[in-house]
Amino acid sequence: MSNQKSGEPNLTSVEKIKMKSDGLRGSLTDSLKDELTGALREDDQSLIKHHGMYQQDDRDLREERAQKKLEWLYSYMIRLRLPGGFLSPAQWIALHHIAGEHSTGVIKITTRQTIQLHGILKSHLKPTLKAFAIQRLDSIAACGDVNRNVICSAHPKQSRVHEEVFQYADKISTLALPKTNAYYEIWLDRESLTSKEEEKDPLYQDRYLPRKFKIAIAIPPNNDVDVYANDIGLIAVIENDKLLGFNLAIGGGLGATHGNKDTYPRLATVIGFLDTEEKILKAIYEVMTVQRDYGNRSDRKQARLKYTIDKMGIDQFKSQVEERCGFKFEPARDFQFEERTDYFGWHQNHEGKWYYTVFVENGRVADEKRSIKTALYEIAKTGKANFRFTANQKVILSDIEPGDKEAVNQILLDYDLIEHTEDASPIRRNAVACVAMNTCPLALAEGQRYLPALIGKIEPLLKKYKLLQDPISIRMTGCPNGCGRPYLAEIGLVGTSYGHYNLHLGGDRLGLRLNEKMYENVNEETILNILDPLLKKYAGSKKKYKSFGDFIHLNPALTPT
């Protein structure tokens, strides 16, 4: 195992870029001034990710623009840093206007409880980030080789100590924030710090982490955050309404590359229990430093913590962490996941406050078939509800006082969102699709623009076999990177080429078991022809299995291995 700091022979170009970037500044200011192109200079395209933005282009227009001697239509996606996914009404109102003035106008809720805006032109970046800053919102480290948005079980009704657990998301996010002042200088025109001393970054040093780092906090029995898909998973241990501490799981990650067997999804492994906040934060910090020092920096496809752990061995990795913490993990405490869901419709928490989880298909808040965007804007203007996002791209109108419930309910009625939420089939409500076309440069096939239509063709099959009320989990991504966590669904569709997907089956409904790739490069017609008989057999033996995924998993003969 390489033990030197960064003395590895062939560092990837991204590593070199990070190290000579003077705290992620690079030549971003010059790139912004270059008015000849809507793009950034080469190196700045990787650096800007650490500021929470991606350079993209409208892939549908590439051909046409090339003929017109125009460069690709470059624009930027901005992803906010929202630990635990929380916005106040005033912040939502600001978001509404910023989206309208600077972006495509569509507010996208992501699978990590935060918000993305697309289609922002280079000249609009600074005004957008300044407008967010007024509402104390930023996009620092929402992307790049740093700790990403920390997610947490979303619904306050989950537990009486939800608020206490929810606070951890912000604490961890602040603990792992890069120290550089670059974001404030470049985007908010704030004065640069007099001394570089204040910017010294003991955690990230000058090279940051070998790859992105993701942390999730789950409150059993609901695994709505898919805790095992994260580099670090915290599983709250609660007894008679008292938070005793967290079980810690490490090494989760779903990204893979077609045809490259050295890349694979991996579920996090539980390594022990810690009781005090101080120990928990210290353990998280040291897991990151061990990954920083031992992660693979010469091949980005082998850089995630999951690969570091599989090469080093979980016990060796755990003892490294314990050594740096100066304390040992206690044995993991018992816990049980029984569901992975968002609680749609009206619910109350222990304080009697009301919550309404709105069905927003694939997290796209827009005024299309239904005016979801206007409805949420109206609700925000009443100031009667906060906005909490779920890890499945939905929004919960939150912390509504009993006296205010009726007013919020009326707006939901006026815009048919009650009907929209209640009438959607369980499979459609729980479905997840990634962004993919036409903004994601890595997409090989469609994601959010296609899954709703495919579900429309699956629903008749479910109806035929009286399975329409069965909340089968179906998830689709445009490539194997797994942004919609397709490997943790009963039906997983992973894009291989336009209109074609690998069909994964056999995953459970709780996110505890990875599914298996069973059919390669299949189109819609083949997918439906495969699912029809399987659903029929599943319906026939419904009593015996907890889910369609379990049915497939326990009957291997039905599908090719």
Next chain:
Amino acid sequence: MLSEGRLRALNDFIEKTSKEELIWINGYIAGLISSSGLKTSEAATSQKKFTILYGTDTGNSKKLALEFTAAAKKQGAKVKMAGMDTYRTEDLKQEKFLCIILSTHGDGDPPPSAKKFYDYLMDTSTWYPELEFAVLALGDTSYPYYCKAGDDVHQRFVALGANAVFPVQKCDVDYQDDANAWYQTYLNSFPVEAPKEALVPAKKVSHGKKWYTGIIQGNTNLNGHTSNKETHHIEIRTLEPILYEPGDSLGMIPKNKKSTVDRILQMVHIDPMLSVPYKGGGHTLLHLLTNVLNISFLKESQVQKYADLHEHEIPKIRMDLIDLVRLYPVLHANLFIEFITHLNEQTPRLYSICSSPRVREFEMHILVSKNTFTAMNEVKYGLASDQLSGFEESSSIDFYIHKNKSFRLPSPETDIIMIGPGTGIAPMRSFLEDRDAIGAEGKNWLLFGEQHFTSDFFYQTEIQQYASTGSLSRVDLAWSRDQKEKYYVQHRMLEKGKELYEWIQRGAHVYISGTRSPMSEDVEKAWIDIFYTHGGKSAPESEDFLNELKESGQYKADVY
């Protein structure tokens, strides 16, 4: 350069050597050469003339192509760079030396933007015995089909009779060093060429207009689909080399619309084939109305002439003939015949040529803005620009060259400032292409403006290329509607006034093209302001200075 036998020996040797060894050998030989062990004749490098063709998806191959082009130009080579997405495969026939940089994407596929070129190559049966090519393939060893697209293209060219200067050079994700080493070897592999004889000397043009016929080779609306304009880049292939200089214009005479002429003939009930005397010549009425006469927006005097002849009361306005005839019916056929003899001939329309004769011998380009206006509260289009915008590929066009001796490039070492908003960029593109082709050392500064950056940046990719290879040293842009308040080139000029004045003092020539008013007038006011603020001149002195520049030919305008 190498005899047949020695070349085959070299290729056998290369086949058996690993990539690391090749790189070492290359470095060794390069060292030998530079330490004057082996002298490359200086002449050899300057004669080089080759094309770099790249296929990219995430920009790496394009970045290399830009670097290689700049490097070759510094050594005086004549390099043409093109992307596979816009390259015309017919041009492959004329290529002698082709350097291909191609990445692999998807699952061993060519990048999407290179698909068209790749598919052409795979399907064509055209034979390329003259072609000398080399392929640099970008890829990633973590993919099963490593650099497959590069391999495919290499094997396909060999199968089509072309000869490979090297085996495929494959580069993993960290391609920079391998690519540079490979390119050095590629540059050194060039055979020495006899210098090409000078271009066909420009014959003296007889005073009568010489008409040419050209074939439309391409007609592209350069505006993005969200633009509220339509501006067509039209490429005309000529059957013989055309004698023109950058700064000249193409002249053409538009035909009147067939539907309009037919409608008029219907209303006047006259036999279209009737022969009508006009300015000494005899033409049929149909020919006169279609090809000779201007029948739109007739002058007031002509409208009144019509009124007198047909005893109508018509208000003092300008009108199209079709409206005149419709609203005030013709009394008698021969009265109409007499009237049209008073009409003028169709005025020719001019379009600045935006290509250089030195770069494109059998080809000329123009940039035509589809003129739109409202008349009689109906949206109408300018006759010629509408016609030109509608030209299909391979249709023919008759034209002549309108010389403009007062809009010529200065000597190659003189700096120039080009102010060409809108279609005013057309002559500037010709200037740039020309100066780039002859490697003129004079610095070039372009100021361009239009409505929106994303949809109206004419020739953006070419301008980017000129800027990155150094042919353009300064570019300043003004987008009038990308922000609340209007922002034009003159506003940008005032911001850069100090430097503009410095260039003028160092003898830079100024060129302005585009709409006469308000643009060229506002630009002149801006210059006067600059001389006042940065030249330390009083207001009248500043105005005089501008006039002096005009008289001395240091300030040239071609506005319309």
